[in-house]
Amino acid sequence: xxxxxxxxxxxxxxxxxxxxxxxxxxxxxxxxxxxxxxxxxxxxxxxxxxxxxxxxxxxxxxxxxxxxxxxxxxxxxxxxxxxxxxxxxxxxxxxxxxxxxxxxxxxxxxxxxxxxxxxxxxxxxxxxxxxxxxxxxxxxxxxxxxxxxxxxxxxxxxxxxxxxxxxxxxxxxxxxxxxxxxxxxxxxxxxxxxxxxxxxxxxxxxxxxxxxxxxxxxxxxxxxxxxxxxxxxxxxxxxxxxxxxxxxxxxxxx
Numbered sequence: 001x002x003x004x005x006x007x008x009x010x011x012x013x014x015x016x017x018x019x020x021x022x023x024x025x026x027x028x029x030x031x032x033x034x035x036x037x038x039x040x041x042x043x044x045x046x047x048x049x050x051x052x053x054x055x056x057x058x059x060x061x062x063x064x065x066x067x068x069x070x071x072x073x074x075x076x077x078x079x080x081x082x083x084x085x086x087x088x089x090x091x092x093x094x095x096x097x098x099x100x101x102x103x104x105x106x107x108x109x110x111x112x113x114x115x116x117x118x119x120x121x122x123x124x125x126x127x128x129x130x131x132x133x134x135x136x137x138x139x140x141x142x143x144x145x146x147x148x149x150x151x152x153x154x155x156x157x158x159x160x161x162x163x164x165x166x167x168x169x170x171x172x173x174x175x176x177x178x179x180x181x182x183x184x185x186x187x188x189x190x191x192x193x194x195x196x197x198x199x200x201x202x203x204x205x206x207x208x209x210x211x212x213x214x215x216x217x218x219x220x221x222x223x224x225x226x227x228x229x230x231x232x233x234x235x236x237x238x239x240x241x242x243x244x245x246x247x248x249x250x251x252x253x254x
Contacts, residue, residue, distance in 0.1 A: 035226045036246055037062035037096055037206070040086065041077055042230030044237070048082075052089045054239045063093040064208070064228045065116070069101040072125050073175035080107075080114035087115035094118070096166075096226075098147065098208065100174050101125065105133050112140045120145030120168050120206075123157050134163035145206070149174060154188050158195070164203045166226070167192055171219070172209030178231055181210025186222040193223035213249035220253045 040063060043051035055063065065083055070076040083095065097116040101107065104121035111119055119137050123146055126133050130146060137144035145166030146157050150173060161167065169188045172179035185207075192205050207219045208228035216227055227250075233242050 034220055034224065034250060035062050036060065036233070036243070037064040037226055037228045038233040038239075039064040039066055039208075039228050039230035040082075041066040042234040044234070048086060049089050050237075051234060051239070052086060052093070056090060056092055058240060058243050060243065061092075061094055062096050062226065063090075064230075065095060065097040067097060067099050067101060067111070068175060072102045072122065073100045075175045080110045083111065083114040083116060096120070096145075096206075098145075098168065098228075099125075105129065105136065108133075108137055108140060108142075112137075112142045116142060118143040118145055118166060120147050120166060122147045122149070122174075123160070124149060124152060130157070130160045131163050134160060138163075138165070145203075147208075148188075150182050150185050154191055161192075161195060161199070161201055161203060166204045166206055168206045168208055168228075169224075170209055171207050171211070171215075174209075179210055181215045181218075183218070185209075186218060189219065189222040189224050211246075213245045216246055216249045217253055220250045 038055060038060060066077055067079060068075045068077040083097065087095065095116045096118045097111050097120065099119060099121045102125055104125055108119060119142055121133060123130050134144040134146060143165040145168055146160055146164050147168035147170060148157055149170050157167065169185055171181045171185040189205055189207060196203060204225040205223055206226035206228060207224045211219060211227045211229040212232040219227055229246060232246055233239060235242060
């Protein structure tokens with residue numbers, strides 16, 4: 001990976017989310033601790049307010065939004081309309097949108113306008129357009145992330161790392177919640193930590209899939225900065241106790 005490709009990624013975290021719901025200022029990732037990003041996909045869609053409102057009092061600063069189109073992955077979730085609705089419920093959360101869709105460039109502005117502050121797309125969907133797409137997203141005053149499936153080699157995104165604010169390592173096959181974490185995927189997290197230091201980059205490393213109190217410590221020990229958790233947060237409508245368990249599991253590691 002060449003050092004000359006693009007400028008150093010600025011990095012970001014939930015402490016930097018702006019209250020206007022549409023922008024996020026740049027800041028250093030170091031020393032800010034591990035973030036837990038509850039995945040809205042596991043929330044009660046008959047009453048989103050009751051799922052989203054408790055998060056901020058629990059010092060949750062990120063909300064993960066899984067967008068699936070039934071094409072790139074074999075499931076359909078929601079689009080910009082639901083994200084706009086969620087933004088009216090809470091304007092302080094950092095909206096971290098994961099685009100598991102074909103042709104992600106086509107929908108960038110729609111999701112930014114809906115309130116997304118980070119847009120992560122898949123290298124498998126964008127291919128050779130990945131570097132330009134990362135830069136395009138950042139020109140929309142939005143952070144830009146790139147993701148890869150469990151079977152995709154890290155080399156597929158290595159040249160794009162200088163343009164990324166976030167790298168999402170899928171620790172399950174994308175498309176459905178409730179899967180068990182694939183342990184071998186954490187090797188990518190370890191490699192991303194080394195690449196970040198070697199090339200003086202500043203992207204966040206996020207993991208998504210099978211995160212719970214048993215697996216969260218493994219992901220954090222590997223070097224993850226952001227843990228996406230769905231059922232482990234919203235399961236049983238026990239958000240407070242679930243968050244307490246997740247945080248306790250990584251206490252002393254993060």
